[in-house]
Amino acid sequence: MNGLVFGPWELAFAALLVLVNAALSVAFSLGIHRSILIAALRMVAQLLLVGFVLGFIFTSADHWLSLLVLFAMLMAATFEVGSRQRKKLIGFWHYGLSGIAVSGGTMLVAAFALMTVAGSEDWTTPRIVIPIFGIILGSAMSASSIALNNIFEGVSSQRAAIEAQLALGHTRAQAMAPLMQRAIYAGTLPVLNQMAGAGLITLPGIMSGQILAGANPLIAAQSQIFLMLLLCAASTASVVTAVWLAAKSLSDERERLRLDRFRVKKG
Amino acid sequence: MDDLTLGPFDGRNTFNRATNRHAILRPRFSGAITNLMQNPAIRLKAKGLKFQSVGPIELEVAAGRCLAVSGPSGAGKSLTLRMLADLVPHEGDCFVDGVASSSMTGPAWRRVVRYVSSEPGWWAATAGEHFADAKAQAEGMKRLFLDASLLEAAPERLSTGERQRMAFLRAIEDRPKVLLLDEPTSALDPDSVKAVEEIVRELMGGGCAVVLTSHDPEQVERLADHVMTLARPL
Numbered sequence A: 001m002n003g004l005v006f007g008p009w010e011l012a013f014a015a016l017l018v019l020v021n022a023a024l025s026v027a028f029s030l031g032i033h034r035s036i037l038i039a040a041l042r043m044v045a046q047l048l049l050v051g052f053v054l055g056f057i058f059t060s061a062d063h064w065l066s067l068l069v070l071f072a073m074l075m076a077a078t079f080e081v082g083s084r085q086r087k088k089l090i091g092f093w094h095y096g097l098s099g100i101a102v103s104g105g106t107m108l109v110a111a112f113a114l115m116t117v118a119g120s121e122d123w124t125t126p127r128i129v130i131p132i133f134g135i136i137l138g139s140a141m142s143a144s145s146i147a148l149n150n151i152f153e154g155v156s157s158q159r160a161a162i163e164a165q166l167a168l169g170h171t172r173a174q175a176m177a178p179l180m181q182r183a184i185y186a187g188t189l190p191v192l193n194q195m196a197g198a199g200l201i202t203l204p205g206i207m208s209g210q211i212l213a214g215a216n217p218l219i220a221a222q223s224q225i226f227l228m229l230l231l232c233a234a235s236t237a238s239v240v241t242a243v244w245l246a247a248k249s250l251s252d253e254r255e256r257l258r259l260d261r262f263r264v265k266k267g
Numbered sequence B: 001m002d003d004l005t006l007g008p009f010d011g012r013n014t015f016n017r018a019t020n021r022h023a024i025l026r027p028r029f030s031g032a033i034t035n036l037m038q039n040p041a042i043r044l045k046a047k048g049l050k051f052q053s054v055g056p057i058e059l060e061v062a063a064g065r066c067l068a069v070s071g072p073s074g075a076g077k078s079l080t081l082r083m084l085a086d087l088v089p090h091e092g093d094c095f096v097d098g099v100a101s102s103s104m105t106g107p108a109w110r111r112v113v114r115y116v117s118s119e120p121g122w123w124a125a126t127a128g129e130h131f132a133d134a135k136a137q138a139e140g141m142k143r144l145f146l147d148a149s150l151l152e153a154a155p156e157r158l159s160t161g162e163r164q165r166m167a168f169l170r171a172i173e174d175r176p177k178v179l180l181l182d183e184p185t186s187a188l189d190p191d192s193v194k195a196v197e198e199i200v201r202e203l204m205g206g207g208c209a210v211v212l213t214s215h216d217p218e219q220v221e222r223l224a225d226h227v228m229t230l231a232r233p234l
Helices: A008-027 A033-060 A062-085 A093-117 A126-157 A159-166 A172-197 A205-212 A219-247 B017-023 B030-037 B077-084 B106-114 B134-143 B148-152 B160-172 B190-205 B216-223
Strands: B042-051 B054-062 B066-070 B091-095 B113-116 B178-182 B209-213 B227-230
Touching: A008 A172, A008 B216, A033 A126, A033 B160, A062 A093, A062 B030, A062 B209, A093 A219, A093 B054, A126 A172, A126 A219, A159 A172, A159 B106, A159 B113, A172 A219, A172 B054, A172 B077, A205 A219, A205 B030, A205 B160, B017 B178, B017 B216, B042 B106, B054 B066, B054 B077, B054 B209, B066 B077, B066 B216, B077 B178, B091 B106, B113 B160, B134 B148, B134 B160, B134 B190, B148 B209, B160 B190, B178 B190, B190 B209
Parallel strands: B066 B209, B066 B227, B113 B178, B178 B209
Antiparallel strands: B042 B054, B042 B091
16 A cells, blocks of 8 residues: 555654653643653553554464453453542452443444454454454543543532432432433543544544555545444443443442442542 | 330440430420320331441330430431431341331332431422422421522522521421431521421321431420430440
């Protein structure tokens, strides 16, 4: 293909821009330079490593190896969702909940997607499985971490309102429904924005990537549409799962509010 | 009549012998009907209620009677009421008219045993939406010196005292069998205090059993048939 290739010079120039950002943060004491630099360095290391590893996996074409990669991706996403939360549930369940939410939605939608493309190519090829799984997982991850953050903050700040309803004999479902709806909305908002703005405000990633790599724009648009719909489905499924599990975890079988199940922050 | 019993003593217990004296039955005026009823049935009963260092608590309150729970701050007065309403996890069980809390769902229990917090929460946009039937509140609001227009107001726009009276009306709307009043008049002026107490006494006249916490010894004197004192947990 006759697409663009970004070599060391182009990358160095882009890095310079980030350094300028960091310098601005130092100059105006915004306090974000550390996070920016660390995130950028981490991203560079991660992507180079992934490029290297994927190259290896694609040439080896070993199915067990790709399964292992998918599993590692799931674990990483689970950890990201869990550790993003300012409030955490006690014990292992915090990550258990994140993992169920992220992997449930992702696996369901990814399986569907892979079945769909199965006709045209061997869908078990790592070259197909890993990128599709990755895109869906990324979307499910950010959606469910936003939703979890929202429901955790909501329940702890609305403690009095929830308890007042419980004391009057309302069920936990009644008492928590508005907060759950709000969290689900917040979690699906990014993918809704993404769909609304697609093509008008932003040229979505896959489409841009394919066009840059020299593909026909219409073909690029079709694969973007396919993926966008999958992302919407996966995000929504993950968000609903995450919020439902969170609400269940913060109450018990006697329909009491159980804020004692939040980990107490030390220091 | 012996409708108040105390739990065992175990050093870390919330009752101690010095305060036990207060638990001796002290009959008080509590409405005409209760005076007529010589042996009112036990309405609320708690067996071995315990949460962390508070309890075990044993208590019985007869229909139409009021038990005051007193003790220093931090002794677990609110916690006791919240255990009775099954709003916090606890050991032991409670019974209303002999039916165990554990035999019904949490919400079903709390529809019968109503906890009224000293810091009531609000969830809807207007105060009126917190009632099942806002129109039926006219009389109660008038008696508690609340203007009917307050039903249209946002809860955060009400004064602390207005919120406290509204929360009281909201809690008694469906006439629960047991009322757990946690500092029910802490933010009220003397006239409103009197009005709330009058309604409480009427509910007791209808057979409602009341458990009360109050920092006002005179209110305890006026309302309570019995007093149970909790000591600060060690």
